[in-house]
Amino acid sequence: MISKTMQDAINAQINKEMFSSYLYLSMAAYFENTGLSGAAKWMYVQSGEETEHAMKFFAHLIDRGGKVELAAIAAPETAWAGPMAAFKAVSEHEQMITKSIYDLYEVALAEKDYPAQVLLQWYINEQVEEEKNATQVIESMSRIEAHETAILQLDHQLAKRGSK
Ligand SMILES: [Fe+2]
Ligand SMILES: [Fe+2]
Numbered sequence: 255m256i257s258k259t260m261q262d263a264i265n266a267q268i269n270k271e272m273f274s275s276y277l278y279l280s281m282a283a284y285f286e287n288t289g290l291s292g293a294a295k296w297m298y299v300q301s302g303e304e305t306e307h308a309m310k311f312f313a314h315l316i317d318r319g320g321k322v323e324l325a326a327i328a329a330p331e332t333a334w335a336g337p338m339a340a341f342k343a344v345s346e347h348e349q350m351i352t353k354s355i356y357d358l359y360e361v362a363l364a365e366k367d368y369p370a371q372v373l374l375q376w377y378i379n380e381q382v383e384e385e386k387n388a389t390q391v392i393e394s395m396s397r398i399e400a401h402e403t404a405i406l407q408l409d410h411q412l413a414k415r416g417s418k
Contacts, residue, residue, distance in 0.1 A: 256320040260370055263361045264315055265323045268308045270354055275304035277330040277347060281340050284333060290405075292413030293337060296391075299415050300344070307377070314373050337405065338395050345388040352381040 256264075282297035315322050334340040355377045362370040391412070398404035 256315065256318040256370070257365050257367065260361060260365050260367050261315060261320045263358055264311050264320070264370070265325070267354060267358055268311045268322070269325045269327065270351060271304050271308035271311065272324075272327050273330070274347065274351060275301045275308065276327050278304060278344070280330040280332055281334070281344070284340065285337075288337075290337060290409045290412075292409035292411065293340075296412040296415045299417060300387075302417070307380070310373075310376075314370070318369065338392070341388060341391045341395060345385065345392060348381065348384045348388055352385060355381055 278297045278301035282294045282301060285291070285294035285297060312322055314320075331343075334343060355374060359371065359374045359378065361367075362374055391408075394408055394411075395405075398408060
């Protein structure tokens with residue numbers, strides 16, 4: 255049986271993952287509206303992965319006889335200054351999530367919750383990937399900056415993003 259402290263902390267993280275999904279969905283809408291359908295595709299995939307992250311915690315609570323308590327999801331922003339600003343926001347958001355996963359790991363250590371520690375190690379690895387993905391797009395963008403054609407080429411590349 256999972257402790258109440260661990261359960262509450264995981265429920266709070268489920269909300270953060272769902273907010274992440276919502277945020278990236280909002281960015282997908284923004285990119286659709288600004289004609290960058292490749293970047294929108296990247297965001298749809300990213301949004302779907304965040305829902306999976308939430309569901310992995312959800313399943314963990316259920317498997318351990320815990321109680322899932324879904325809270326309201328905050329409204330994300332709906333506009334950014336441009337593609338670069340949006341991807342910088344992704345990067346900052348992921349750094350915040352990484353910190354949140356580390357805090358959760360601290361709770362699992364304090365609670366001597368070994369199954370949660372094992373589960374969280376998956377998220378720790380996943381965050382390395384998440385931060386890397388955002389950084390790569392930012393680096394490509396900073397290299398091409400205001401070159402409209404190059405942005406469209408990059409958009410074409412982003413459209414090829416698979417589920418991983
Ligand atoms: Fe996530
Ligand atoms: Fe993420």
